[in-house]
Amino acid sequence: MHAESTNHVHPIIRATNLLQEFSVPLIAGVVLGLLAANTNPHLYETWIEFNPFGHELTLHFIINGMFMCLFFGVATKEITQSTLPGGVLNPLRRAINPIVGTFGGVLGPAALYLALTWVFYGGTENFGAVANGWAIPTATDIALAWLAARLIFGASHPAVNFLLLLAVGDDAIGLGIIAIFYPDPNHPVQPIWLLLVVGGMASAYIIRRFRIRWWPVYILVGGTLSWVGLAKAGVEPALALVPIVPFLPHSGHAQGLFEEEVFGLSVLDQFEHQLKLFVDVGLFFFAFANAGVAFSSVGLVTMMVLVSLIVGKAIGVTLFSWAASLVGFPLPDGMGVRHLLVAGIIAGLGLTVALFVAAKAFPDGSPFQDPGKMGAVLSIASALVAFIIGWALKVRGRTSATETAGEIGETDRQSTAADG
Structure with a gap:
């Protein structure tokens, strides 16, 4: 009887794990939000602004201001875990290159966005309002970037952990950006x-x-x-658990991001393990409430966010990490410059956090909020761009140390020749 019961349970668990691994609730929320907003926008607004408790407790606020506490709490858990022995940020020297790349992945898209704002809106009355969206393209969606990296590079490729560290670092910086630059208006x-x-x-x-x-x-x-x-x-109250989660007792070593264990979990691991399904399913409602924008809202700001995410991330990550390798902080064994470029493109997948920042950068009523959100939604295209370029550059598979040195050396020779 026990075996029979187990046979009934296992397919459900496998199906649930599959839905979580491929971020199906999040993607489904995006699709249904877009569908609802473009077929019956009045009904869609009625749903997300439904006010069952009076005062300001609309469903939209409950999702963004309260549920997202758990999302950012789990993100903080990943950051905390990465600093423990065995984590991707420990020892620090091993993580220097991707950390430097992380700063490039924040500064590159922010600078490109501001440059585009100057080009298209410089001297206009909208310049300040549009420029306030500079932080939208700095975000990277941890789960989707991790998934895309595994599909493009292969599950065991060192570029997967490299990109995972970039995404975790982006989120850590992003939490600070939200708290400092986007107070409640x-x-x-x-x-x-x-x-x-x-x-x-x-x-x-x-x-x-x-x-x-x-x-x-x-x-x-x-x-x-x-x-x-x-x-x-x-x-922003959604950041409430960021200063609290690091105090949860841990085992003293990293479990490994996205690894599953059943027995012997620390309190920190239990927090994520017992909440992960709830948070993953809850992201359906977050995406539904935030990604529901009309296709007619696609405009210049949409393209600015999208280009900054894909191109700005790729340039920023590649240049900063490459520079770090030149001064003695090499890329992980098995990674070359071509892997670095593709990882930078994948990092442009900003969806979840980018949507959240867009809602803060462009307050309700702003004509730029929906275009900004659409840019965040369309950043899913970075996975397709990365797949095509990754296929062309043959990134699936490890690069030898000799080849890595050769790629960097060839770049140096070309640079020297150009200077001469």
Whole structure:
């Protein structure tokens, strides 16, 4: 009877894992949001602005301001995990090259976006409003980028972990950008309330000292204080768990991003393990509520976001990581410049965080919000661009150390010849 029950359970678990691995809920939310917004926009607006509790608690706010706490909390868990022994950020020297590439992946698209804004909107009254969207193309969707990298490079290729570190680093920087550059426009910043965030961190520390091994206690006590503090301070409350999650007890070593374990999970691992399905399914509602923009909204800002994501990321990541390799911080064994270029293109897959930033950069009522969001949605195309270029450059498979040195050396010789 036990075996029979197991046979019934396993296909469901396998199907669920498959849906999560391929980010099906997120993609389905994007598709249905676009479909609803373009077939019956009035009904779509009624759904997402439904106000069952009165005051400002619309479904849109519940999703963006409350549910996304868990999404950013899980992202913070990945960042925390990566700094532990065995993680991609430990030891630091091994991670220097991709960390430098991460900064290129933020500065490159931001600079390109601002340059395009100057070209098309310089001297106009809309310049400041459009320029405020500079952070939209700095984002990378961790799950989708990881999936695309595995499909393009192969599951065991070193470029997959390299890109994963880029995505984690992008998100870490992105969290800071949201907190600093995009305060709540409806509530003036009141820093005194941030003391509640400090209180939440102190609470989490005390709970940890008492060796509490049930993660909801940390989230309900520390997370609630942090959320109220951020909301009252005028800072994005969806970031409430970012300062709390690092206090969750861990095993002292990295489990490995996206690895699954059943037994012996630390409190930090349990937090992700027990919430991951809920968060992945919840991303359907986030995508549905945020990606529902009319195709007629496609415009200049859409193209600016899209070009900045794909071209800006590729140039920024490639140049910065290549420069790091020249000064003594090499690429991972098995990666060459061509792998680096394709990884940079994949990093342009900004969907989830880019959508979130677009909603902050262009407030409700802004004529640039929907075009900006559409640029984030269309960034899915970066996976197709990366696949085509990756196929042309034959990136599936490892590059020998000799070949890597040869690629970089050839670039140096060409540069020297050009200077001469």
